[in-house]
Amino acid sequence: MGNASPVIVVRPFLPPAAVAHVELLLAGYDLHVRIARPRRTKLGDHRPPATGWTAHRISINANLNPYAFLTTLLHEVAHAATWERHRPRRRVRPHGPEWKREFEAILAPVVGAGVLPDELAAALARSMRNPLAATCSDRGLALALARYDEPPPGRVRVEDLVEGAFFRVEGGQAFRADRQVRTRRKCFECGTGREYRVHGLLFVEPLDAEPTVMARSSQPRRRKTSRRLRRRVGSGPRFG
Numbered sequence: 001m002g003n004a005s006p007v008i009v010v011r012p013f014l015p016p017a018a019v020a021h022v023e024l025l026l027a028g029y030d031l032h033v034r035i036a037r038p039r040r041t042k043l044g045d046h047r048p049p050a051t052g053w054t055a056h057r058i059s060i061n062a063n064l065n066p067y068a069f070l071t072t073l074l075h076e077v078a079h080a081a082t083w084e085r086h087r088p089r090r091r092v093r094p095h096g097p098e099w100k101r102e103f104e105a106i107l108a109p110v111v112g113a114g115v116l117p118d119e120l121a122a123a124l125a126r127s128m129r130n131p132l133a134a135t136c137s138d139r140g141l142a143l144a145l146a147r148y149d150e151p152p153p154g155r156v157r158v159e160d161l162v163e164g165a166f167f168r169v170e171g172g173q174a175f176r177a178d179r180q181v182r183t184r185r186k187c188f189e190c191g192t193g194r195e196y197r198v199h200g201l202l203f204v205e206p207l208d209a210e211p212t213v214m215a216r217s218s219q220p221r222r223r224k225t226s227r228r229l230r231r232r233v234g235s236g237p238r239f240g
Ligand SMILES: [Zn+2]
Pocket: 075, 079, 094, 095, 239, 240
């Protein structure tokens, strides 16, 4: 178990503009930060000092984009701050008003310094007004953070395709992209002509031409209502 200074551990994962703030923030706590192998269930977690440990222990998944990493780190430091302030036996809910106050206080200078892109700062502000805050299924925040994910090799976002472009999703279905409708893209499935709405942030494989698909019937079926393509976008692990 190394005891490298937390800021040295987290620096490579942060947006560069946030490093000075984080360094200042972390200096106020006795913290041990560990970069964890990506977990499916949580982005990070916090454990307070316990027998044999004088420090707070925070872990954060290694595969987060810089803004998701920063948000998760601040979220977990807010747990440490809450524990420090309310430790005298009083039980506080993990994401109750006490935690929220600490998170807001930690967030304020970062937002004030313009470290976060405007849309993300707005999503965080909305998230703080939501009684279910950052806790369980804060999809608005998850989607705002997903926007900064790097595309896997050879993939592009559905919303970045030109109209009429063909693409394939994980799992094999191929589509032709139509116009963007709010957060989703209207698409037609190759072979069946069925209309789908595909989330604009989904990473897909662009195709040079329409793939030859074994048509199930010669007549393309057009449904009156389009169906949603169910793929995970912004519904990954939660804050711990
Ligand atoms: Zn939490």
